[in-house]
Amino acid sequence: MKFYIELVKGLWKENPIFRLLLGMCPTLAVTTSLQNGLGMGVATLFVLIGSNIVISMLRNIIPDKVRIPCYIVVIATFVTVIDLSMAAFTPELHKSLGIFIPLIVVNCIILGRAEAFASKNRVFVSIADAIGMGLGFTLSLAILGSLREVLGAGTITLWGPSPNLQIKTFLTANPAVLMLLPPGGFMTLGLVLGFMNYMQDLKAKRQGKTFEPPVLNGCRHCIIACGQSTEKPEDM
Amino acid sequence: MKETLRLILTLTIISCISGLLLAFVNDKTKDKIAQIKSDAKVAAMNSVLPTHNNDPVKDAFIPTGVNSNVIFYVAKEDGKFVGAAFDTSTMSGFSGYIGVMVGVNANNEISAIQILSQNETPGLGANITKTSFLNQFTNMAIPADSTIKVKKDGGQVEQITGATISSRAVSEAISSGLKVFEANKGEITK
Secondary structure, eight states, rough: OHHHHHHHHHTTOOTTTTTTTOOOHHHHHHTTTTHHHHHHHHHHHHHHHHHHHHHHHTTSSSSSGGGHHHHHHHHHHHHHHHHHHHHOOOOHHHHHHHHGGGGOOOOOOOHHHHTTTGGGOOOHHHHHHHHHHHHHHHHHHHHHHHHHHHOOOOOOESSSSSSGEEEOOHHHHHHHGGSHHHHHHHHHHHHHHHHHHHHHHHHHHHTTTTOOOOOOOOTTTTTOOOOOOOOSSOOO | OOOHHHHHHHHHHHHHHHHHHHHHHHHHHHHHHHHHHHHHHHHHHHHHHOOOOOTTTTOOOOSSSSSOOEEEEEETTTTEEEEEEEEEEEEEEEEEHHHHHEEEEEEEEEEEEEEEEEEOOTTTGGGGSSHHHHGGGGTTTTTTTTTOOOOTTTTBOOOOOTTTHHHHHHHHHHHHHHHHHHHHHHHHHO
């Protein structure tokens, strides 16, 4: 049951992009097409599962004072393994994602999950957390990627240059290229976030309440006593 | 003291294990990656060269004396010069390095070009790898000053909308290679 709860929370309630607003740099940069969004999401999912397993296993061994360097070494190792494997076995996808694969190292979702979850939970639930967060990230990137691709290029590309996997829309002839440019990324993300907040307000209103944003987990290293944490803050 | 030692030891051990794992993965994948790269290079070379029946890699010409490391892969049909391919590069892309394979033929024209490697923005600059952009260079006459320019700069290449910098960088890379080609033309075409 705990496995299931940790798994689904990443999809909506604690969705890394739409709820926690983490990992904005790759989000804005790679979501120029559905294919890039999916590829980036899946690569991140693998790194996240690997790093969560290892960090959860080592959580009692790593001293607190060097935990960040240790996490980064573990994450960087997994990213390099994925980078090399993709270059060797899926050269096409590796080529289209270019520089963004090595940049997974500095994706704050991965360090965030290591710090807030894997470092204080058992391996089994950490895997659930990684899968949930990874899938949430992948889905969000896919949504943003397909929106921007439809508006900016007029196509939906599932995979590669093959025309069978590409759907053309009436926008193909006159696409709004702006949506593929950096401002388009901000606009799409902002509109989707606004829409999601509106939906949440609407849902709360129907139940006769006002919407309260959920209190986020991860109080372990916070020194501000907000009264929300049941754990004692550690000395810094 | 004891605590400091523990910090150093933990990080060292984790780094060592990571290093070992990376060495192992690198060892398993490096041949395959090198193979994919050289296959891509030979495929790009053949796609920009006119029909030939020699092995251009064997007949490669390396210019001496010129301050450049461009290698010319010379294509011959029955021992007669039909074209040459060379890979050239520039650092002035939107994300730095762009490698281009350029083919020239015996009629003083660019026969075709291929992008070997680039890290341009997906969806914008990365469109320099699309055929609609690359086809403009097919059978383009080499100008007298061997400089290719985009239309915005008064040249002949239609730049990609929203990716003028990438288009300009490709033109620059080709121009720098063409200059070496023109300087060594006598040697290469003989």
